[in-house]
Amino acid sequence: MIPRVRSPELPQNYTWLNTDKPLYLKELRGRVVILDFWTYCCINCLHVLPDLKYLEQKYKNSLTVIGVHSAKFDNEQEIENIRQAILRYDIEHPVVVDKGFRVWQEYAVRAWPTFIVIDPEGYVIGQVSGEGNRDILDQLIEKLIREHQKKGTINFQEISLTLEKQRQPLITPLAFPGKVLATPEALFIADSGHHRLVMSSLEGEIFHLIGNGKPGLTDGNFSTAQFFAPQGMAFDAVNQILYVADTENHAVRQVDLKRQIVETITGTGEQSRNIHPHGGAGLETPLNSPWDLVKVENSLFIAMAGSHQIWQMDLDSGMISTYAGTGTEGCVDGSLREAVFAQPSGITTNGEELFIADSEISSIRGVGLIEPYQVRTICGSGNLFGFGDVDGQGEEVRLQHCLGLTYANNFLWVADTYNHKIKLVSPKTGNCQTFIGDGCAGLQDGQSKSTRFFEPSGLSVIDSHLYISDTNNHAIMCVDLNTLEVRTLQLPGLCAPDVCIQKNF
Template identity: 80%
Template sequence: MTPRVRAPELPQNYPWLNTDHPLSMKQLKGRVVILDFWTYCCINCLHVLPELKYLEQKYKDSLTVIGVHSGKFANEQETENIRQAILRYDIEHPVVVDQGFRIWQEYAVRAWPTLMVIDPKGYVVGSVSGEGNRDVLDELITQIIQEHKNQGTINFQELSLTLEKQHQPLITPLAFPGKVLATPAGLFVADSGHHRIVFSNFNGDILHLIGNGKSGLTDGNFEEAQFSAPQGMAFDEEKQILYVADTENHALRRVDIKQQTVETIAGTGEQSRNIRPHGGAGLTTALNSPWDLVKVENTLYIAMAGPHQIWQMDLASGIIKTYAGTGAEGCFDGSLTESAFAQPSGITTNGNELYIADSEISSIRGVGLVEPQQVRTVCGSGDLFGFGDVDGQGENVRLQHCLGVEYFQNYLWVADTYNHKIKMVNPHSGNCQTVLGNGSAGLQDGQGKNTSFFEPSGLSAIDSYLFIADTNNHVIRRVDLQTLEVKTVEFNGLCSPDICIPKGF
């Protein structure tokens, strides 16, 4: 018989979030406990959150989920940044900040995400790694509850928690805006935390609010349509059509500005588990966290973060399919079919090549659109743990989880998200230089490096201006590219959907 392993005690002197006091295994005796070892950059960890939410709701009186945040990137080891991630992803269970990977080592964890299941007597009874294990866990929890009910060793009682969102409710006009798109028609903002698209002119006057601000997958007019944490966008100026990567719905949406309607054009609303290159008709092909879009002629190219691939959709035929990437997570240059990416989260183009912010390897990649259609690394180490903050050339460059990239006036502008900076890259030489941001998380207007940002994630340029989705500051910043002057954009009359309705709506 295999000896049973008692769950190591959780540290009481580490920072805890979503609770007003540390939790201990001793205190949780009588309950089923799941420890979720996660890091907030990781797409697989994000995919586990809805699975856990389902189980938390189903077993309210007998299950406690505790997030153990073992941060991969240096920026993810800061408690305040983890608090922002908890707010952004609406996490409602306690989270302990695993300083120095101590809990990770005590539980012999080897990968993100890993879920450890602990029974009401305090013994580890199972663990699973990766995503898509909801049904397995559901069955195991039911079995544990029945067994301990028979033994009289289960304590049915709902735990009361003080959540971060109770201390810091999201009542700002924008909430965690992920991407921004500047077009001749005006400015589109993916107001990701409010599940809507804000469309304004360049003076900050609201032209349309697209979506009712509630998370859901609903087509229809602008007031009834629903999105779920939308991210990247692309605009067809001639037809006045906006395309949206509706990330947490695993869908692509088509917004008709003239008709004021929203319709789904790809995705089933369910997350695809198929990471092999494949494709099919848009509405019958499940997608996996589309994060950003760019339109080239009548084709949409998609940074598909979930399966680590670049996809394409022919807008005439409605066919969507893998364009590049095997589905393996990593950095492999070469042909489209042998290339590998790592959570691509930003995409732009010069018409001949796509440029990708490949976030988990902190690198910028180039993907050919014309023969011989090769994939190359423009700058960055290409290594999953090769991150930092180093300007320079090619593979000597170090970025930290870059999420946004914009091709403008022969250069690439990069949102070096976890370094809180904006950098400029020569796409030919791979030279990378910091242009904006002092490297500290903050909200400071000004000029050049005498400015600060907080996890900027999206960029878009038009005329002589660069717009930045300054995600954790809940604002859009505007940069005059001739003077490098940074200003925070004011949106007239814009409110959080939770607190007010703007005039005229």
């Protein structure tokens, strides 16, 4: 807790989102106000959004939450990118864009996320950082309401807002697709914003929609099953099983294509708070934002973004445990036990080594699957603030919040997400070169480097084609690796769940 001081006023000449006008703290007197200092790349900031939504609903007549977006990465300073993040994560409270960290500094904030609590008389009476503070905030809000009811300084009324999702409804056929997986049988698309999977031919003919499009954790057939912002996938061609990282359910799901049934195989539906290496039976072990998967023989390896670790599940026994990473956030090479990662969000393999898109340190890591089982940094600075857009070798390379990668033909194809580019990395030499994209956010088909993407985050190669999940464009792109021609994949007949007449594919 911090001393009781008058809250500095919020800047009115900055950009505000999710509201048609800036909010003055002095005009919010009579209400409890929580300032949420966040940046949209941060997994911890995303983890607290359900807590804020709970509190906003519980105290909707007496609490106002204001997001203060203080950007870490250069790309996160762009207004349109912040707007897209608000839409992607269904944020329903006002957000002020904290240009130059002015508000951050005025409130002496030191970490993401941080909550500043302001009482109905306009005084700062509390500050708390990190995850897992919902109960603390709940009790404090309740206490403040009681105290100010007695004093007659509380004002019970619901505030009306104009939300970004009202201005820009998600009615596109795909919504923020996170990952894509190309196989000889089908193309699988994680339609993350629509909470479902799309299964099509490599040319875009729809085979199946898996999940009913409503967020939830429900097993069952393709039309009744529910996911919550699914991301990475792995495919077992022999048994016709698709494994899915069901990220916001903190679970891994199994899609049996023969039986057309979805089942949960690990995770409890609750976020794990244990960041220390551990393990247990799959269905009894809580997970922490599994973001991507790769299958090696009969093991499923998981990029566990929330706990900054790599996990392994034995598909025979159903047991799951930490494979590498201490659970702290940073970059430490060495043995599996001493290695440190920073929000690993992409995973692929050549059978001897796992390759990781370690997003918060904007680096590509290697994790040994054979002796001596070492973790190494292939390219990137390995620093939490060492990002940019620089091709080159090893440590001199600069990426910006890379989220996806795939291994093919002895190279790694990397989704350099916040640079809006696809890059090619040699896992042997650490050489990194821009392959596709001119670095400007946009949607533009065409030839190689003249093309444009908007925060691409998933990749998959099959034969001579590279498929790209172009997240903020709500599109899948296809690259002919022989001609370097880039085109937007057409998905005839696909539509958003809320606007689509139910079809039987």
